Amino acid sequence: MILRSILFISFHFLGIISFSMTFGIESLGVQLPQAVLDVDLLATLHKVDPEKFRIGLGCRQMALCGEKETVVDLAVGAAQKALKTWKGDPKKIGFLAVGTETSLDEARPLSAWVAQTLGLSGNIRSYEVKHACYGGMLAVRQALEWKLSGAGHPEQVALVVAADVCMYPFLHAAEPTQGAGAVALIIGDPLLCSLDQKSYCYSEPLFDFWRPTGQFYPIVQGKLSIDAYCRALYQCAKNFTEEKGLEDFLALDHLCFHVPFPKMVFRAVSLLVHRLKLTEQQTEKILKDAAQAVFWNQDIGNAYTASLWISFAYALGHGTQGQRLGIFSFGSGCGAEFMTAKIHHTGNTPWVRDIQEQLKNRQSLSIKEYEALRKNLP
Ligand code: CAA
Numbered sequence: 001m002i003l004r005s006i007l008f009i010s011f012h013f014l015g016i017i018s019f020s021m022t023f024g025i026e027s028l029g030v031q032l033p034q035a036v037l038d039v040d041l042l043a044t045l046h047k048v049d050p051e052k053f054r055i056g057l058g059c060r061q062m063a064l065c066g067e068k069e070t071v072v073d074l075a076v077g078a079a080q081k082a083l084k085t086w087k088g089d090p091k092k093i094g095f096l097a098v099g100t101e102t103s104l105d106e107a108r109p110l111s112a113w114v115a116q117t118l119g120l121s122g123n124i125r126s127y128e129v130k131h132a133c134y135g136g137m138l139a140v141r142q143a144l145e146w147k148l149s150g151a152g153h154p155e156q157v158a159l160v161v162a163a164d165v166c167m168y169p170f171l172h173a174a175e176p177t178q179g180a181g182a183v184a185l186i187i188g189d190p191l192l193c194s195l196d197q198k199s200y201c202y203s204e205p206l207f208d209f210w211r212p213t214g215q216f217y218p219i220v221q222g223k224l225s226i227d228a229y230c231r232a233l234y235q236c237a238k239n240f241t242e243e244k245g246l247e248d249f250l251a252l253d254h255l256c257f258h259v260p261f262p263k264m265v266f267r268a269v270s271l272l273v274h275r276l277k278l279t280e281q282q283t284e285k286i287l288k289d290a291a292q293a294v295f296w297n298q299d300i301g302n303a304y305t306a307s308l309w310i311s312f313a314y315a316l317g318h319g320t321q322g323q324r325l326g327i328f329s330f331g332s333g334c335g336a337e338f339m340t341a342k343i344h345h346t347g348n349t350p351w352v353r354d355i356q357e358q359l360k361n362r363q364s365l366s367i368k369e370y371e372a373l374r375k376n377l378p
Contacts (some may be wrong), residue, residue, distance in 0.1 A: 001023065001253045006047045007039075008238070009252070013305075013362075015242070018204065019288075021147075021148065022146040022190050022194045023144055023164055023187065023189065023190060023193065023194070023195060023197045024066075024150065024187070024188075024189065024190025024192065024193050024194035024339075024341065024344065025185050025186065025187060025190070025191070025192045025193050025316075026080045026086055026088070026157060026186040026188045026189055026191045026192065026295050026312055026356050027083070027085050027086035027088075027186040027189070027191070027192070028063065028082055028085075028184070028185055028186075028192060028281055028351050028356075029077075029078045029079065029080065029081025029082030029083070029084070029135065029183070029184045029185070029351060030078055030081065030179065030181065030182070030183050030184075030306075030309075030310065030354070030355050030359045031073075031074045031075075031076075031077030031081060031163075031182045031183075031184075031358075032063050032066040032074075032180075032300060032359065032362065033063050033064055033066065033074060033181065033182050033227070033362075034065070034066040034069055034362060034363055035063070035064040035065065035066050035362060035363045035365050035369075036061050036062065036063055036064060036299075036362040036364055037061065037062045037064055037237070037364075037365045037371070038061055038364065038368050039052070039053040039054060039060060039061060039062065040053075040177050041365075041367050041370070042062070042175065042176050042367075042370075043176070043200065044367065045171075045367055045370075045371075046175070046176075047137075048170060048306070051206060051233075053176040053345075056263065056299060057176060057177060057261040057262070057263050058178060058262030058263035058264075058265075058266070058294070059298060059301060060074035060298045060299050061178050061263065061298070061299045061300070061310035062177075062178045062179050062301040062302055063164055063179045063180050063299075063300045063302070063362070064157045064178070064179075064180065064365065064370070064373065065179055065180050065375065066363070067373065068375075070104075070165075071100060071104070071110065071158065071163050071164060071165050071180075071182075071333075072104070072110070072113045072114070074094045074115045074163045074164075074181060074182035074306075075098055075100070075113070075114050075163035075182045075184075076114055076118065076166070077111055077162070077182065078161055078182035078183055078184035078306075079114055079118060079141065079159060079162065079183075079184040079376075080118070081117070081184065081218040081274070081354060082159070082184035082186050082352070083159075083186070085350045085351070086268050087185050087318075089300060090118065090119075090306075091122075092155055092156055092157050093120055093122065093124060093153060093156070093157055093158070093159050094123060094125065094145055094152040094153060094156030094157070094158070094237070095125045095126075095127070095146050095158035095159070095162075096111045096114065096115055096120060096124055096126040096127075096155075096159045096160075096161075096162050097125075097126075097127055097128070097129055097139035097142055097143060097157070097159075098110040098111040098113060098114055098128050098129065098139065098156070098160075098161045098162075098218045098224075098244075098306075099128075099129045099130075099131075099135030099136035099137070099138060099139040099160070099161070099162045099163075099165060099305040100128060100129075100130070100135055100162070100164055100305055100306050101130060101131065101132050101133070101135060101164055101185055101305065102163065102164045102165045102334065103128065106213065109126065109128030109247050109287050110128045110163070111126040111127055111128055111201060111258070112126065112159075112175075114161060115171050115345060117239070120329065121161075125146070129142070129293045131163075131308060131330070131331045131333060131335050132209060132210075132260075132331035132333050132335075133258050133304045133305050133308070133330060134302045134305075134306070134329050134331025134333075134334075134337065135162065135330030135331065135340075136160070136162025136183070136305035136306060136308060136309055136329065137305075137308065137323070137327075137331075137337050137362055138159050138329075138335075138337075139160045139162065139341060140185065140195070141199060141339070141372040143160045143185075143187040143339065144158075144187060144195050145199070145349055146158060147187060156188075157186050157187060157188035158186070158188065159184065159185075159186055159187075160184065160185045160186075160187060161182060161183070161184045161185075161306065161344075162182065162305035162306040162308075162309050163181075163182035163183075163306055164180065164181070164182070164304035164305050165180040165303075165304040166179050166180060166301065166303060166304050167216075167217065167377065168217060168218070168220070169217050170374060172217075172220075173222060174220055174222065175368070177260060177261040177301060177302045178301050178302065178303070179300050179301020179302045179303045179307070180242070180296075180300075180303055181300055181303035181306045181307075181310060182303070182306050183306045183309035183310060183312075183313060185309070188214040188368075189342060190342075190344050192316060192343075192344060192345045192349075193316055193325070193341045193342055193343050193344050194341060194342045194344060195339065195340060195341050195344070196215065196313065196339060196340045196342070198243075198339075198340075199337050199338065199339040200236045200237075200239035200240045200243075200337065200338045200339070201209050201236065201239075201335070201336065201338075202231075202232045202235040202239070202335070202336045202337075203334065203335040203336070204228070204231075204232075204331070204334055205334075206228055206236065206332070206334045207219075207221065207224075207327075207332060208220075208221045208224040208228050208333070208334060209221065209225045209331045209332030209333070210332065210333065216377065216378045217378070222228060222333065224332075226267065227334055228261070228330075228334045229258075229264060229268050229330045229334075229336075230267065230268045230271045230272075231269075231341065232334060232336035232338040233257075233269070233272055233276050233328060233330070233336070233338075234271065235266045235336070236271050236328060236336050236337065236338035237249065237272055237276065238336065239338070240338055241276070246276065249326070250273050250278075250282055250285065250286070251324070252289070252318055252324050252325065252326040252340065253289070253319060253323035253324050253325065254289060254292070254315035254323065254324070254326070255269075255286065255289040255314075255315075255325070255326045256291045256293045256295060256311040256312040256314075256315045256325060256326070256328070256329075257269075257290065257293070257294070257328045257373070258305065258307055258308040258311075258328065258329050258331075259294050259302065259307045259308070259310070259311055260302045260329045261301075261360070262294040262297055262298050263293075263300060265290050265294055266287065266290065266291070268319035269286060269287060269290045270287070272286075273286055273287070273349065274283045275276045292314075292315070292318075293310055293311040293312075293314050293315040293359065294312070294314075294315050295314055296310050296313070296359070296360060297310055297311055297314075297354060299359055299361070300359075308327065308328070308329050308358075309312055312325070312327055313351055313352075314357065315333075316341075316343060316345075316349070316352060317349040317352035317355075318352070319343045320343060320347075321343055321344060321345065321346050322342070322343060323342070323343045324340055324341070324342050324343075325340065325342075326338065326339075326340055327339050327341060327342070329371060337362040
């Protein structure tokens with residue numbers, strides 16, 4: 001670390017700033033809410049075939065906040081978990097960004113609540129990032145680019161949190177896709193994985209999913225949003241393959257996606273393999289990779305900004321050193337980005353056990369309890 005600082009300062013002093021540095025993730029923490037509802041129970045309430053939710057949408061369970069639980073509890077919980085396994089000095093945090101679409105205030109950033117609870121203040125750039133479900137990826141990219149730019153002290157690290165609570169109106173078609181959760185990442189040295197500098201973006205102004213100021217529930221143009229997701233994935237993958245080649249895309253060991261509902265991933269990937277004109281064998285590989293990383297999402301539901309990073313946490317936790325990950329973020333409105341990472345850890349993945357424990361220890365709600373919980377909502 002000291003050598004890195006000396007090298008960094010010397011290279012800046014000499015004006016040689018093309019010196020390539022590799023940054024990545026030092027620690028990861030995931031916080032799930034206390035309660036859970038099986039989608040079969042919701043299907044009974046909706047009077048629909050449970051297979052529609054399980055097979056049609058690919059969902060198994062929805063993570064739900066308890067009566068007094070908020071997005072702040074999730075964001076802080078995830079950050080505390082990341083800090084606990086990191087064992088570094090919190091004074092080294094020089095950057096704190098929270099990606100969310102569950103803002104509590106039009107002015108005060110969610111990062112201020114996180115900083116307040118964690119006791120973080122001083123020489124820290126702290127703010128909130130909003131672009132629907134894309135906000136988490138943007139925060140990660142900004143943290144990485146902050147490290148690469150040398151704007152902070154070389155020994156400083158970034159704390160990024162993606163946190164959201166996703167709720168839809170009672171009996172809305174999207175109700176079975178509800179969920180909640182937060183993922184925190186400490187970005188600095190590539191201890192768990194390195195993050196590649198280059199990324200591939202797509203954006204297009206669209207009203208597919210939005211939540212006007214003061215309104216509790218989003219306005220959803222479901223089909224439009226699905227088409228936008230598919231289009232964005234294709235455009236990002238096209239940008240990547242045009243630069244790096246199709247072989248490089250096919251060589252990725254894990255694929256992690258934003259997961260509004262698991263079937264969305266298969267729909268978009270099926271369209272992608274068709275448009276990329278992949279062979280049967282290549283298609284099989286891509287579909288298998290995409291299926292693996294949504295495992296936890298099926299029991300959590302849509303956690304908006306956090307959904308991608310839950311999928312990422314699964315892939316990173318189940319991958320081995322040297323393997324490469326493809327990471328695709330989509331946010332309505334719409335914006336998308338694809339980036340790659342390489343696994344550096346040698347099997348030290350404390351978050352895997354922790355998430356399994358959290359999934360096991362949640363309070364399973366009955367339909368009556370779910371209805372009671374909803375009574376507090378608009
Ligand atoms: N058994 C098995 N499958 C069944 C079935 C049954 N008995 N009955 C229906 N299905 C299948 C349907 O065939 C359909 O599958 P295909 O898409 O493969 O054809 C699937 O179940 C869904 O059924 P519907 O097409 O009738 O759609 P729906 O009314 O259930 O609504 C939705 C689905 C539009 C996605 C709705 O949940 C929604 O609006 N969700 C919110 C928007 C969203 O998630 N968009 C995703 C992209 S935007 C994004 O990513 C941002 C974000 O996080 C929100």
